[in-house]
Amino acid sequence: MSDAAIIETRRVAKRFGRFDAVEDLNLQVPEGSVFALIGPNGAGKTTTIRLLMNILRPDHGDISVLGTPSTRIGPDDLQHIGYVSESQRLPEGLTLAQYFDYLRKLYTAWDRGLEKSLCDQFELPPSRKIKHLSHGMRMKTLLVGALSFHPKLLVLDEPLSGLDTMVRDEVVSGLLQQAADTTILISSHELSEIETFTTHVAFMQGGRLLLQEAIDDLRLRFREVVVTLSAAKEPAQPLPVEWLLPEWQGHRLRFIASNYDDTLQEQLTARFGAVRVECEPMPLRAIANALMQSRKRAQDPQR
Numbered sequence: 001m002s003d004a005a006i007i008e009t010r011r012v013a014k015r016f017g018r019f020d021a022v023e024d025l026n027l028q029v030p031e032g033s034v035f036a037l038i039g040p041n042g043a044g045k046t047t048t049i050r051l052l053m054n055i056l057r058p059d060h061g062d063i064s065v066l067g068t069p070s071t072r073i074g075p076d077d078l079q080h081i082g083y084v085s086e087s088q089r090l091p092e093g094l095t096l097a098q099y100f101d102y103l104r105k106l107y108t109a110w111d112r113g114l115e116k117s118l119c120d121q122f123e124l125p126p127s128r129k130i131k132h133l134s135h136g137m138r139m140k141t142l143l144v145g146a147l148s149f150h151p152k153l154l155v156l157d158e159p160l161s162g163l164d165t166m167v168r169d170e171v172v173s174g175l176l177q178q179a180a181d182t183t184i185l186i187s188s189h190e191l192s193e194i195e196t197f198t199t200h201v202a203f204m205q206g207g208r209l210l211l212q213e214a215i216d217d218l219r220l221r222f223r224e225v226v227v228t229l230s231a232a233k234e235p236a237q238p239l240p241v242e243w244l245l246p247e248w249q250g251h252r253l254r255f256i257a258s259n260y261d262d263t264l265q266e267q268l269t270a271r272f273g274a275v276r277v278e279c280e281p282m283p284l285r286a287i288a289n290a291l292m293q294s295r296k297r298a299q300d301p302q303r
Helices: 045-052 096-104 112-122 135-147 165-178 215-221 264-272 284-299
Strands: 005-016 019-025 028-030 034-038 060-065 081-085 153-157 183-187 200-205 208-214 223-228 243-249 252-257 276-281
Touching: 005 045, 005 183, 019 045, 019 208, 028 183, 034 045, 045 060, 045 153, 045 183, 081 135, 096 112, 096 135, 112 135, 112 165, 135 153, 135 165, 200 215, 200 284, 208 215, 208 284, 215 284, 223 264, 243 284, 264 276
Parallel strands: 034 183, 034 200, 081 153, 153 183
Antiparallel strands: 005 019, 005 028, 005 060, 200 208, 223 252, 223 276, 243 252
C-alpha cells in the first residue's frame, strides 16, 4: 500500500447474491485532499464507503484506512475518523445537549469550544430533542459530532442530499471552515456544490471505477467540441475513441474530447481539411453525464 494515500484499496470486490456491487476497485485518496466519489445511483459509492468503514467486509481485496487494514479498524482508529451518512440513525429521545455530552466521553480529543462554535454557526438549539429536528438540522448535528474531535479523516456519504439550497450552503461553509487540516472523502449527487471545493474526483458506474484524478487535470482534458465543416461529410473511418458521444448535424460534428490538448485542431484539420473548431470547458456535472452516457452507449450501441 502507498505511503502517500490515506485511503487505499487494491482489487476490492463485494457481491450481494448475483449482483456485483463493487468490482476490482483500486482507489487512492491522497492525504490532505477533498476527494469526491461520484456516479449514478447504484454505482457502488455507498457500498464502497461502508467497506472502507468496516460496516461491510469485502469478498476479496485489501483496504487500508489511515494505515490500518479496514477489517481491523477499532476504537483507537475511530478516534481519528469522522463519519456522516445520509442514512445514519440518531438517538431520538435525547436532546442535542445530551447527545453531545454523550459524544464527549467517547473522544479523547473532543474540542468543546469547536462544538459550541459549530452549534452556534448552525443555530442548533441544545434543548431540542433529536426526534423534533428537521432533516437539515439532523445533518448539521451529525457534522458537529464528526468535526468536534478534529479527525484526520472525514468520510461523508451523501451529506447534502435532500437539503435546501440555504442549508447546503451552511453545511459546506461549516465544513470548509473547520476541516482545513482534515482529509475528506465525500460521496454526493450535488456535483455543482462539491465542485467548488473538491481537489480530486473518482467516478464510479456499475460497481467499477472509471477514473480518478485531480479535478484540475480532469477539467483540462475534457472539452465540449463543435466542429464546422465546409460541407456535410461523415468520415469513412471510425472517430477516435477519446471523442465521446459524437453527433453529426449537417455541416457540424459535436463531441466531448476526453483527452483534450493543443493538437486537437491539427488532428481535425488532418482528418477533415480546413475546419472551424469551438472548444468549451465543462463543469463537473456535464463531465459526469458524458461519462455515464458514453458507457451506456458502449454497452448498447443502438442507443
